[in-house]
Amino acid sequence: MIFSLAIYGAPFSSQSSDTAYQFACALLEQGHSLHRVFFYHDGVYNGSTLATPPQDERNIPASWSQLAEQHGLDLVICVAAGLRRGMLDATESDRWEKPSHNLEQGFTLSGLGQLIEATMVSDRMITFGN
Amino acid sequence: MILHTVNRSPFGSDCLQSCLDIATIDSGVILIEDGVYCALANTELTELISTALTRHKIYVLSPDLQARGIADAVAEGIEAVDYAGFVELCTQFDKVVSWY
Amino acid sequence: MTEQQPDPKKILFLNRRAPYGSSLPREALDAVLMASAFGQEITLVFLEDGVFQLKKQQDPSNIEMKNFSKTFGALALYGVESVYVEQRSMEKRGLTLDQLLIPAKIIQSSELGALLEEQDQVLSF
Numbered sequence: 001m002i003f004s005l006a007i008y009g010a011p012f013s014s015q016s017s018d019t020a021y022q023f024a025c026a027l028l029e030q031g032h033s034l035h036r037v038f039f040y041h042d043g044v045y046n047g048s049t050l051a052t053p054p055q056d057e058r059n060i061p062a063s064w065s066q067l068a069e070q071h072g073l074d075l076v077i078c079v080a081a082g083l084r085r086g087m088l089d090a091t092e093s094d095r096w097e098k099p100s101h102n103l104e105q106g107f108t109l110s111g112l113g114q115l116i117e118a119t120m121v122s123d124r125m126i127t128f129g130n
Numbered sequence: 131m132i133l134h135t136v137n138r139s140p141f142g143s144d145c146l147q148s149c150l151d152i153a154t155i156d157s158g159v160i161l162i163e164d165g166v167y168c169a170l171a172n173t174e175l176t177e178l179i180s181t182a183l184t185r186h187k188i189y190v191l192s193p194d195l196q197a198r199g200i201a202d203a204v205a206e207g208i209e210a211v212d213y214a215g216f217v218e219l220c221t222q223f224d225k226v227v228s229w230y
Numbered sequence: 231m232t233e234q235q236p237d238p239k240k241i242l243f244l245n246r247r248a249p250y251g252s253s254l255p256r257e258a259l260d261a262v263l264m265a266s267a268f269g270q271e272i273t274l275v276f277l278e279d280g281v282f283q284l285k286k287q288q289d290p291s292n293i294e295m296k297n298f299s300k301t302f303g304a305l306a307l308y309g310v311e312s313v314y315v316e317q318r319s320m321e322k323r324g325l326t327l328d329q330l331l332i333p334a335k336i337i338q339s340s341e342l343g344a345l346l347e348e349q350d351q352v353l354s355f
Contacts, residue, residue: 015164015194041257115264120268121236151318227244
């Protein structure tokens with residue numbers, strides 16, 4: 001079965017991205033496919049490569065990144081919601097003449113159309129609210 | 131048939147009540163995150179939950195129960211599942227509606 | 231328009247938050263507009279504090295935010311005409327239909343379950 005997930009909670013603030021991550025691992029283990037994980041609202045912070053939790057704690061952005069690499073996942077951060085909250089890749093950083101960028105490997109910035117497309121093509125769209 | 135997810139405590143949010151007001155008979159409810167407090171036995175919700183159990187199958191996410199120290203205090207009739215069980219429920223129902 | 235045109239899906243947006251205090255309502259509306267650009271069959275439901283999103287006379291100029299409620303008036307132009315407000319949410323908050331920005335249908339919570347079941351997907355905000 002084809003799943004997509006929408007995540008609206010900030011990591012380390014709300015449990016929603018932890019739950020979504022465990023859910024993603026479980027569905028992949030069962031052989032389902034994960035079409036896309038779409039990060040919107042405060043969920044965009046899941047893509048910050050600058051997140052620096054203490055070493056004995058889980059690093060949520062790094063966990064997503066590793067999962068994406070293992071399974072070829074499409075981790076999409078809404079570009080409008082992301083830019084507002086300071087989530088920039090190299091291209092956006094150049095465009096807006098910012099001093100740095102902070103998108104974790106495996107994540108991409110893209111439009112809200114990716115949420116709707118995922119809703120259209122997936123058998124199950126699961127929202128993990130904040 | 132819908133599987134509803136509820137992630138808020140019933141003691142500070144309308145999520146559970148709204149979900150139960152709307153859920154059609156035989157739809158499922160899974161309690162996750164702070165929503166697991168809805169599953170507690172011997173609270174002011176006992177009647178609401180026992181009525182809901184006559185119409186719906188209610189599940190609760192066991193890692194979230196355990197984290198909160200209430201794994202042994204779940205009302206009778208509510209079934210604990212792990213993440214794999216949560217995924218399976220999502221496939222058994224037609225769609226998932228989130229209350230948060 | 232894209233070359234391939236899959237059948238439109240029935241997508242219901244469930245709006246439960248008041249405007250301005252959270253950005254979710256504005257972000258939900260952006261998603262509604264995007265879904266309409268994709269030609270989907272859209273239904274909007276306003277429940278609990280979500281009904282406040284449709285209140286007339288919103289003016290956030292003094293809190294330096296955009297008045298996104300104006301966009302609700304344009305929804306019909308985007309082909310989004312299926313708009314419901316839940317009866318008890320309205321009553322509890324002392325709201326009546328004439329205080330809303332756009333024509334909306336009153337729906338009972340008992341009917342809402344059936345409406346949700348008819349959809350292909352439900353997006354909650």
